[in-house]
Amino acid sequence: MLSIDELIALRKNLHQHPELSNQEQETAARILNEFQAFSPDEVVTGLGGTGLAFVFNGVDNGPTTLIRSELDALPIEESNTFSHRSQVKGVSHKCGHDGHMSIVTALGAELAAHRPQKGRVVLCFQPAEETGMGAIQVVNDARFTALKPDYAFALHNYPGLELGKVAVRAGTFNCASRGMIVHLKGKTSHAAHPENGISPANAMCQIIQELNHLPAKLAQQGVEGRHWVTVIHAKLGEIAFGTAPGDAVVMVTLRSESNEGMHTLIAQAEAFSCRLAEQEGLSISFEYDDVFQASVNSQKGHDLVVRACESTQTDFVLLDEPMRWSEDFGQFTATAKEGAMFALGSGQSSPQLHNPDYDFPDALIPIGKTLFLNIIRQINGTHSVNSTDP
Secondary structure (H helix, E strand, C coil): CCCHHHHHHHHHHHHHCCCCCCCCHHHHHHHHHHHHHHCCCEEEEEECCCEEEEEEECCEEEEEEEEEEECCCECCCCCCCCCCCCCCCCCECCCCHHHHHHHHHHHHHHHHHEECCEEEEEEEEECCCCCCCHHHHHHHCHHHHHHCCCEEEEEEEEECCCCCCEEECCEEEECEEEEEEEEEECECEECCCHHHCECCHHHHHHHHHHHHHHHHHHHHCCCCCCEEEEEEEEEECCCCCCEECCEEEEEEEEEECCHHHHHHHHHHHHHHHHHHHHHCCCEEEEEEEEEECCEEECHHHHHHHHHHHHHHCCCEEECCCCECCCCCCHHHHHHHCEEEEEEEEEECCCCCCCCCCCCCCCCHHHHHHHHHHHHHHHHHCCEECCCCCC
């Protein structure tokens, strides 16, 4: 069994050595080294790239429960000056994945001493959550078929919520989001004779205007749920006063409370962009990046989290609305059909996620472990490896 001091030391070591999405080789090696002492019944490495899965089998047949953690850090320069600050320039754990890994490692130490009574537990460390690609890579890995869960759970620390308090809801927990890139192509000309070219300037401005109005239009159309559109970047031609522009790019983040709402956002954004481009005699194309589907909690998964809070006397709140931020954990609940993600409060005075001065609160490690362990015991029971029972 790992002591809290050992878990904090692990967390701080991970914090000092962050790695970006799909580059988490050393992070995975550190986790693999920790789990060697736990004697899991099965170990899968290189899952979906750099991911790991540790399987703990029960005595009897039963369901498979998956607990997910993330391996990756962010391209953010840390501003903290404490002794465990990031040693990698321009990269740091500003989303708390170092803490999440420590929680699930603590869970591994517990399962080493007390295997599930029935079924099995899979502790999964996925790569590339920050880009939205990691969960897809894991689920699409051929070896994941043998690990396919009946239940899937994850937590995320949440600044602004009281320290150690849980927030959860049934239905959509995290919004769907994706980056949309609109490419407009016309024809350059001399700035003295712009009439000899095809400028995308008007279409670019009109597309930005239409994008900003799109959420309100969807509400007027009676489309269910809330939707957001955030224009993050636009580029028109090159900086050359002698040349009228011939191309333009608009980059925008689309966000919706549901996957269905996201499909509607995309369809309408593409439709009016194509119409405006055609009116100006332009060609148009679309790209998408950072694609996250909505993370949806099943009613049963939600109920298991609530019962865990009640059993462990952990304060909790039931959310009326989904979290606006996105998470690729929805890939796991879509596969498992039952499960949930919940938020674990990092404190009301904590810096926000992705802030350069954020740091994971170590007090959450035992709380997160205890909650996950209770959920596992509800589903899979517990059996001591030292038991003499037949």
